[in-house]
Amino acid sequence: MQAVQADLRIDRPSVADGAALWRIAKESRTLDLNSSYSYLLWCRDFAGTSAVARGRDGEPVGFVTGYVRPERPRTLLVWQVAVDERHRGRGLAAALLDALTARLGAERGLTTVETTITPGNTASERLFTSFAERHSAAVEREVLFDTELFPDGPHDPEVLYRIGPLTNSSS
Template identity: 55%
Template sequence: MTDSAEIQFRTPTVTDGPAMWQMAVDSATLDVNSPYAYLLWCRDFAATSVIAEVNGAPAGFVTGYLRPQQPQTLMVWQVAVNAGHRGVGLAGRMLDHLATALHTDGLTHLETSITPDNDASRRLFAAFARRWDAALHCSELFGAGLFPDSHLAEDLFRIGPLRVENCR
């Protein structure tokens, strides 16, 4: 991606579901859901998700939802960026865009879960916390023993409180 690339952030629609599924597959790190799940996500959780388009083509996405028992908390489910657009801060810009948009509706915290071996995601969310001048708390969310396969444990990253005026 070059500096002259036109980046747009927008709410996903169901027609984005196949591209999101493909980005998840191509990431080689995400747990890939069924194509149907991405269509449902784009229908039911579009307002808490974002698509980044570069020169009119999908380049990345963030999916998330507001926690039912803590509606001021956005749980980020997946972050994906196409290989050709990695390393230039697009994932962080998508997170900032989404958090800024939801902040006006009362968002105060962001959560995500990350496996211990996913250094890129750990750096992404640590940088997000720094940009938002927010505390980051890490604790075990789901131990490896809860998964019926060889899935690693998932650590919960809780970031907040978020104050849009502090995001730089």
């Protein structure tokens, strides 16, 4: 467990956190909301490659979900990052991302982070480009999934951000 600020700490999510992660994602109004069931599964099956920030009461106030790509075992794909509205603007998303990648660097030799960002999502663009700067890593961008691939109506393309190689620096 890592302390972020005096009143917050970062650790692995548990199944009991699934409902809170779903609520935080829903209230973000920017993430594609998955079913509540998927957040429960995520907290069970991908807790080792995800992180949750907890308030003084132990309740989740932010999270990063991710998984290690099977064919690239040193690459973390970050699925979602969200912070409860009351805790935004304090650098919590960056702290979560740094803590998760530091843990996976030590445990798995992580060298690369990937995520997808829709064009115009400036908050995510800033989060991941500043992460790359803190870790002296290059950022490559390419469209991973174009608009016409989405079967459920209009969807912006998903641009893949590939960040690496990572260094251990987080300052």
